[in-house]
Amino acid sequence: MSNSPTPTPAFTSTVTEAVLPGIVDPEGIQVRTRTARPAGPGQVVLAMEAAGVSFAEQQMRRGKYYDQPPFPFVPGYDLVGRVVDVGQDVPRELLGRRFAALTKTGAWASHVTVDAGDLTEVPGSVDSAEAETFVVNGITAWQMLHRLAKVRPGQVVLVHGANGGVGSTLVQLARVAGARVVGTASAKHHDAVRALGALPVDYRAPDPEDRLRAHAPRGYDAVFDHVGGEGIVTSWRLLAAKGTLVSYGTASTRDVQGSSRAPVLKLLARLTLWNALPNGKGAHFYNIWAGRRRPGAFRARLHADLSQVFALLADGALVPQVAARVPLTEVGEAVRLAESGTVVGKVVLVP
Structure with a gap:
């Protein structure tokens, strides 16, 4: 797929979106x-070629995402699309070119308006749906691995949910970084986890903590935990003497009734307490939007990190995990599939 300027797709008069x-x-x-709206000053309109179905939208559907907007709204955390309209002060040379963007909401639509400063160009050799699997997942995994845990060659890391969108990306990036990786997943996904380069452990088997400890008797240099809840205590115990725990979600409470904020606040309090202990371990809660109050630095960091991931993808060092490509008009089917626990990688919406 070429990423050089192409004949610009026609700007549409209507937009199809999932609400x-x-x-x-x-x-x-x-x-x-x-009705479609033209790009405003500093903005572009992207004709969506791929948009992801991530865990954030699963939480939003339940009203459980920490700071989701009020209903009704258009979900969609990220997308890949081609520029079909540019606003004032945006170079017309962008027309027809393909970019990725992090949106948080709004990407589940045939046409999406974003700030031009939020664009990262997609390598011409990479398929749009395959690139999409590495937008929010790639930024998240890269920043947790390199900016927080600072994983080095020869270290041993544990990735919970190694078959998932972020998990499968973490496994691959950790292997590229020279680490040995152990990944939790249900038994049906073990072959896929092995293919990514990790040693799989069934989290549903008896005594999972003992099984995990057997693969790293001195503890893990880094543990990446999206589960939260009481299981985070096990992740903390499995750390090596100077290991780093990176928490990035509360999946265990997805279907629990009650406040969407309470599980996050409880988790943050726990991590803060652990960080105060004089044992050399570190605990972090990863938030991809941290630092956005300094938009220039925030955008530069996101652009740099996603560009690194895209370069590895274009070089063949990363293998895209596209679980399924589902038309936008069948969004309900896509969400149900993403929530089923039966897939490896990410479900992607396409036009």
Whole structure:
């Protein structure tokens, strides 16, 4: 797929988008059309070629994402698309070129308006859906691995949910960094986890902590935990003397009724307490939006990190994990599949 300027796709008069009207089943997500709006100053309109279905949207559907907007709204954390319109002060040379963007919401649409400063160009040799699997997942994994845990060659790391979107990316990037990787996953995903380069451990088997400790008797140099809940205590215990725990979610409470903020606040309090202990270990909660109050530095960091990931993808050092490509008009099916626990990698919406 070429990424050089191409004949610019026609700017459409209507936009198709998936709207989350409230706390609904996947089939309750509504597909609507509206009148298209041109790009404003400093903005571009992307014709979506791929948009991801991530864990954040699964939480939003339940009203459980920490700072989601009020219903109704269009979900969609990230996308890859081609520029079809540019606003004032944006170079027309961007027209027809393909970019990735992190949006947090709004990407589940045929056309998405974003700030031009939020764009990262996609290598011409990379398929749009394959690139999409490494946008929010790639930024998240890269920053946790290199900016927080600072994983080095020869270290041993533990990745929970190694078959998932972020987990499978973490495994691959950790292997590229020269680390030995152990990954938790259900038994049906073990072959896929091995293929990524990690040693799989069944988290549902008896005594999972003992099984994990057997593969790193001195402890893990880094543990990446998206589960949260009481399981985070096990992750902390499995650390080596100067190991680093990186928590980046509360998946264990996804289906628990009650406040969306309480599990996060409890987790943050626990991590803060652990960091105060004089034992040499470190604990972090990763938030991809941290630092956005300094937009220039925030954008530069995101762009640099995603560019590193895309370069590895273009070189063949990373293997995309596209679980399925589902049309935007069948968004309910895509969400149900993503939530089923039966897939490896990421479900991707396509036009």
